[in-house]
Each structure stands twice: as structure tokens, then as C-alpha cells.
Amino acid sequence: MVIFKAVSKHYNGHIAVKNLNLNVKEGEFVTLIGPSGCGKTTTLKMVNRLVEPTEGDILINGRNIRDTDPVALRRQIGYVIQQIGLFPHMTVEENITVVPTLLEWPATKRRARGHELLDMAGMDPVIYANRYPSELSGGQQQRIGVLRALAADPPLILMDEPFGALDPISREVLQDELKSLQKRLHKTIIFVTHDMDEALKLADRVVVMREGEVIQEATPEELLRKPADDFVASFVGKSRRNDSKLLIVEQVMQPNPVTVLPSVGLAQCLTLMKRKRVDTVLVVDEEGVLIGGVSIETLDREHQRAYRIGEIADHNLVTVLNSTPAKDAFDLMVGDQLKYLPVVDEHRHLRGLVTRTSMVNAMASVVWGDEND
Amino acid sequence: MPADNSFLPWVIFIFERYWPLFLRGAVNTLIISLTGTIIGFFIGVVIGVIRTIPVEHNTGVLTKLGYKILNFLLLCYIEVFRGTPMIVQAMVIFYGAAMIFNLHLSPLFAGIFIVSINTGAYMSEIVRGGILSVDKGQFEAAHSIGMTHSQTMAHIVLPQAIRNILPATSNEFVINIKDTSVLNVISVTELFFMSKSAAGNNFRYFEVFLITCIIYFVMTFTVTRILRYFEVLLDGPSVYTIHGSQTVPEAEIRIVGRE
Ligand SMILES: Nc1ncnc2c1ncn2[C@@H]1O[C@H](COP(=O)(O)OP(=O)(O)OP(=O)(O)O)[C@@H](O)[C@H]1O
Numbered sequence: 001m002v003i004f005k006a007v008s009k010h011y012n013g014h015i016a017v018k019n020l021n022l023n024v025k026e027g028e029f030v031t032l033i034g035p036s037g038c039g040k041t042t043t044l045k046m047v048n049r050l051v052e053p054t055e056g057d058i059l060i061n062g063r064n065i066r067d068t069d070p071v072a073l074r075r076q077i078g079y080v081i082q083q084i085g086l087f088p089h090m091t092v093e094e095n096i097t098v099v100p101t102l103l104e105w106p107a108t109k110r111r112a113r114g115h116e117l118l119d120m121a122g123m124d125p126v127i128y129a130n131r132y133p134s135e136l137s138g139g140q141q142q143r144i145g146v147l148r149a150l151a152a153d154p155p156l157i158l159m160d161e162p163f164g165a166l167d168p169i170s171r172e173v174l175q176d177e178l179k180s181l182q183k184r185l186h187k188t189i190i191f192v193t194h195d196m197d198e199a200l201k202l203a204d205r206v207v208v209m210r211e212g213e214v215i216q217e218a219t220p221e222e223l224l225r226k227p228a229d230d231f232v233a234s235f236v237g238k239s240r241r242n243d244s245k246l247l248i249v250e251q252v253m254q255p256n257p258v259t260v261l262p263s264v265g266l267a268q269c270l271t272l273m274k275r276k277r278v279d280t281v282l283v284v285d286e287e288g289v290l291i292g293g294v295s296i297e298t299l300d301r302e303h304q305r306a307y308r309i310g311e312i313a314d315h316n317l318v319t320v321l322n323s324t325p326a327k328d329a330f331d332l333m334v335g336d337q338l339k340y341l342p343v344v345d346e347h348r349h350l351r352g353l354v355t356r357t358s359m360v361n362a363m364a365s366v367v368w369g370d371e372n373d
Numbered sequence: 374m375p376a377d378n379s380f381l382p383w384v385i386f387i388f389e390r391y392w393p394l395f396l397r398g399a400v401n402t403l404i405i406s407l408t409g410t411i412i413g414f415f416i417g418v419v420i421g422v423i424r425t426i427p428v429e430h431n432t433g434v435l436t437k438l439g440y441k442i443l444n445f446l447l448l449c450y451i452e453v454f455r456g457t458p459m460i461v462q463a464m465v466i467f468y469g470a471a472m473i474f475n476l477h478l479s480p481l482f483a484g485i486f487i488v489s490i491n492t493g494a495y496m497s498e499i500v501r502g503g504i505l506s507v508d509k510g511q512f513e514a515a516h517s518i519g520m521t522h523s524q525t526m527a528h529i530v531l532p533q534a535i536r537n538i539l540p541a542t543s544n545e546f547v548i549n550i551k552d553t554s555v556l557n558v559i560s561v562t563e564l565f566f567m568s569k570s571a572a573g574n575n576f577r578y579f580e581v582f583l584i585t586c587i588i589y590f591v592m593t594f595t596v597t598r599i600l601r602y603f604e605v606l607l608d609g610p611s612v613y614t615i616h617g618s619q620t621v622p623e624a625e626i627r628i629v630g631r632e
Pocket residue numbers: 011014015016035036037038039040041042043194
């Protein structure tokens with residue numbers, strides 16, 4: 001949908017953006033992230049021609065934006081600026097419907113749209129439509145800023161650190177709202193931030209920039225797993241240490257748990273457990289699909305009654321998906337007093353095991369940093 | 374002549390005898406200063422807007438040159454009218470128009486004209502300051518949602534700038550009420566001129582001008598109060614509720630009362 005072709009921007013000799021190539025697909029949520037002054041805002045502003053590139057071309061839906069009138073272009077692109085930028089002399093409703101007003105929508109349609117959007121953001125139009133921005137909290141103002149960008153239903157929305165000035169709680173709430181909004185409305189969003197947590201949480205793809213250049217573009221998972229260099233790693237690492245929530249189960253689990261086939265005999269299983277020094281084994285079939293689990297106590301109790309592990313396996317194991325946030329898994333273990341938690345994928349293939357030990361290790365890496373990862 | 378030749382009876386006598394004169398003078402003063410302030414305000418807005426047009430890198434050389442020349446002329450106007458006394462401007466314009474253009478202006482018209490362009494010079498700079506004081510983010514926000522420069526000015530910047538310069542504008546009005554007194558030099562029948570003729574008839578300068586003084590004060594004081602009231606009105610309600618946060622909607626803050 002948006003294609004940057006070798007785009008550069010110089011400010012009297014100073015290079016703000018250097019040879020940027022990027023392809024943002026329709027419906028994609030891309031975050032630009034990097035330290036202050038690395039050219040994120042400049043990149044964003046070149047898309048709606050608030051800033052003209054020195055070199056290179058930007059195409060939107062295959063059309064070079066140089067050939068589009070800037071004013072017409074901007075009316076088709078939603079933009080949420082770095083400092084909210086609501087108009088203080090206009091009511092909430094007037095603020096939201098500024099673009100429809102410019103597009104000369106009839107008053108009734110404008111009004112309906114304003115109320116619809118307020119409803120969508122969970123703000124009662126009866127209460128809020130006629131207020132002034134100064135009568136709103138910071139989080140509410142920011143919502144209005146987002147609603148204003150959505151008002152004329154543009155397919156592309158640019159957002160420049162929209163939640164930068166908010167307290168952590170409103171920030172999370174708004175991030176969640178934005179993400180679900182984007183999924184529902186299928187907008188293409190380019191979102192600038194310098195907060196890695198935010199980038200990882202929201203993005204389909206994260207573009208890491210430094211000094212005007214793209215260092216890495218990857219999905220959040222890839223970025224966590226394979227940071228391109230030390231710079232990215234430290235950037236990602238900082239965020240991981242700050243927030244264990246971002247770790248997913250796959251990253252903290254033990255990848256090769258002890259397993260047995262259901263056809264294995266009890267004695268053979270006991271020997272295996274002794275050798276591996278475990279008190280539990282997981283039972284999987286030939287395809288690797290998890291069937292159940294057997295603990296040493298069960299073995300001890302049932303060894304006279306049964307011959308095969310399949311007969312005594314506990315089939316009602318609590319399991320988690322490999323993409324679950326690690327924190328949720330830990331909460332589950334602590335809450336339900338589980339000794340272990342098998343990790344499976346969507347097809348119930350066993351991927352690994354979370355134990356109390358993996359929990360402690362993960363906590364330790366959050367607290368002391370990840371030396372041996 | 375009052376029966377008793379002392380101070381208070383004289384004041385009362387003069388007031389009873391000349392009140393229609395004072396009234397006509399006061400009304401003329403108000404008409405000239407109000408009209409002059411309003412016209413001056415519009416001159417100021419137009420010039421202030423022109424003087425804040427951004428010169429982009431990609432504007433043509435000719436446009437740029439034209440803009441530079443216009444800007445220079447406007448600056449000359451502002452500096453000349455702010456740098457000379459209104460009493461002198463009145464003489465130059467009134468007699469200049471008669472001599473050079475053979476234009477015999479009625480004193481009232483001439484008075485309004487002079488006060489207008491004089492106020493315009495001051496207001497230009499006030500408006501320019503008002504425009505520049507509007508947060509830069511507002512321009513950016515307006516441009517980013519697809520407003521042209523003129524739409525940005527008309528819908529976003531000027532409404533805020535004008536709100537900000539309202540106190541300065543009221544101040545100009547009050548100054549004009551007082552300063553129209555200099556127009557007596559071109560025989561405008563405003564309050565000071567009327568007072569002078571009342572005083573000249575009786576040679577009672579102190580008593581007459583005491584009354585004049587009181588009338589001027591009542592006018593400026595009332596006008597100030599009225600304008601202050603409108604400013605407060607424009608500021609919106611003085612009591613309103615701010616919802617502290619969306620996540621904890623019961624955390625309301627009530628802000629009560631600006632004086
Ligand atoms: N109008 C301008 N004139 C000159 N230099 C500029 C201009 N705008 C930006 N720059 C420079 O270009 C570089 C990139 O700026 P940009 O605003 O894109 O940074 P950013 O990544 O958005 O930073 P932040 O996170 O602080 O918002 C900076 O070094 C900045 O000083």
C-alpha cells in the first residue's frame with residue numbers, strides 16, 4: 001500500500017533519513033522505532049507530504065505522491081500528531097468531524113459519524129460531544145485525536161507517538177483499543193514510537209531505525225529471537241527486562257521434556273524416569289500429539305493394575321499454547337498450584353514444558369538480565 | 374449664572390445648562406472610538422495575517438519579491454503611525470487632504486478615519502503576536518488533516534489568536550476613548566471639544582473639566598467592565614467537571630471557579 005523507494009531527506013547537509021526502502025502492505029500495522037532524532041517523524045511526514053523527500057519516491061497504492069495534490073492527499077490519510085493537537089476552541093464533536101467538515105459532508109451525516117466514533121471509543125456522546133478538550137483527561141484527549149484521524153474513514157493512518165505523554169495505565173488501555181480497532185476496521189497503520197514494549201505489542205512488523213537508517217525490520221517474535229545486531233539487541237533487551245509480560249511461553253519453556261509412547265510398559269517407564277531424574281513424564285503419540293501425563297505417584301499406585309502407560313495416563317492435563325505470554329502461564333501455575341505445564345501448539349503437538357524451575361529462571365533473567373541467553 | 378458664586382453651585386449650574394452638549398460630545402467620542410477600534414481591528418487582522426504568511430522554499434521568485442515589497446510597505450505604515458503622535462497625524466491628514474487632494478472631509482469622518490488607521494497600526498502588531506503565540510502544533514495538526522493555509526488561518530489559528538488578543542483590543546478601545554480628545558484640533562465635536570466651548574462661554578475651566586473628567590472616567594470604567602464580562606463569557610464555564618481518567622471514571626476532579 002505504501003512503498004518507500006530509496007527515500008532520503010537532508011536538512012541543509014544534515015541527513016535525517018538515509019536511503020529508506022520499505023513496503024507497507026494493506027491492513028498491516030507497522031511500527032517505526034528508534035532513539036530520539038533518528039528520523040521517525042521525518043519518515044512519517046514524508047508520507048503525507050508535510051515534508052518533501054530530498055531523494056527517492058513514495059508510492060501509495062501504486063501512485064507516486066508527488067503527483068497528488070498535498071491537500072487532497074492529506075484528506076485521505078489519517079494523522080495523529082506527536083502532541084495530540086486537538087483544537088482547543090472546538091468542541092469534541094467539532095474536533096472529531098473537522099475532516100468531514102472540510103469534505104463538506106452534510107451536517108446530519110457529520111453528527112452521526114461523530115457520535116458513532118465516540119461510541120466506538122467508549123465515550124458517551126451525550127456527555128462528551130459538547131465538551132471542550134480542556135475538559136477531558138489526557139487519555140480521553142488522545143482518544144479524540146485518534147477518532148479525528150478515523151473520521152473520514154481513511155484506509156491509511158499515520159500515528160506519531162500518540163500515547164507518548166500518557167500514564168502507563170491509560171497507555172495500555174489505549175494500545176489495546178487501538179489494536180482491536182485496527183483488526184476490526186482493517187486499517188493500514190504506520191505507528192511511530194520509541195517504546196519497544198509498545199512496538200512489540202502493537203505491530204505486525206517492527207522497523208528499527210538509527211540515525212536515519214533502517215537497522216532491522218521483522219515481526220515482533222523474530223525481533224525478540226534474532227535481533228540483527230547489538231544495538232537492536234540492547235533495545236529489545238531493555239524492554240524484555242522491563243517487562244516480563246512480553247516473554248512468551250516458548251521462550252521460557254524447557255524444549256525437550258521427557259516423553260513416552262502410550263504403548264510403553266510401566267517398568268520401562270520407571271527406569272526411564274529414574275535415569276532422567278524426573279517425577280513426571282508426558283505421554284505423546286507417534287505424531288508428537290500430547291495425550292496425557294503420568295506422575296511417579298500414579299505409577300506407584302497403579303503398577304499392579306496396569307501394563308501400559310496409556311492405561312493410567314491422566315488425560316485432563318492443563319496445557320498452554322506456545323504463544324501465550326509467559327506471565328499468564330506463570331499465573332496459571334501459581335493459581336492452580338500446578339507442578340508443571342505442558343506447552344502445545346495449535347494442533348496439540350507437544351512443544352515443551354514449563355516447570356517451576358523455568359519460572360524461576362525467567363524471573364531471574366528479568367531481574368538480573370539475560371547473560372546466558 | 375448661579376445665584377451663589379461658589380464652586381458647587383457652579384458645577385451644578387454648568388451641568389444643568391450644558392448637559393446636552395456634554396451628552397453629544399460623549400456620544401461622539403464613543404462613536405469615533407468604537408468605530409475606529411473596530412475598523413482598526415480589521416485592518417490589524419488583515420495585515421497581521423499577511424505578515425505571517427509562510428514563505429516556502431518552493432514559492433516562485435516573483436511571488437517572493439512581491440511579498441517582500443508588500444511586507445516592507447506594511448512595515449512602513451506600522452512604524453510611521455506608531456512612531457508619531459495622533460494629534461500630528463490628525464493635522465497632517467485633515468489639512469493634507471484639503472490641500473493636496475482638495476478633499477474637504479467632515480471632521481467626524483476624518484476623526485474616525487484617523488483613529489482607525491492609527492489603531493490599525495497598533496493592532497497589526499498585536500494580531501501578528503497573537504498568531505505567532507498560537508501553538509505551532511496547531512498549524513501542524515491543521516495541515517496534517519488537509520487544511521490549506523487559509524483554512525488553517527480562518528478556522529484554527531485566528532479564532533484562538535483573537536481570543537488571546539481580546540484583552541489587548543479592549544485596551545486599545547479604552548485608549549481610543551481617551552485619545553480622541555486630541556481630535557479637537559480638527560474641530561471634531563467630541564467630548565473635549567464640547568467641554569472647551571462650554572468652558573469658554575463662562576471662563577469656568579475647573580468646574581467644566583471636572584465634569585468632563587468624570588464623564589471620561591465613567592465611560593472607560595464601564596467599557597472596561599463590560600469587555601471583561603465578555604472575556605469571561607468567552608472563556609467558557611467557570612465550573613466544570615474533568616473526568617480524571619477513563620479507566621477510573623469515578624475519579625472526577627471538579628474545578629470550581631475562576632474569579
Ligand atoms: N525542520 C527541520 N530542520 C532541520 N532539521 C530537522 C528538521 N526536522 C527534523 N530535523 C532533524 O532531523 C533529524 C530527525 O528528526 P525527526 O523529527 O524525524 O526525529 P524523531 O525520530 O521523530 O525523534 P523523536 O523521537 O525525538 O521525535 C533530527 O536530527 C532533527 O534534528
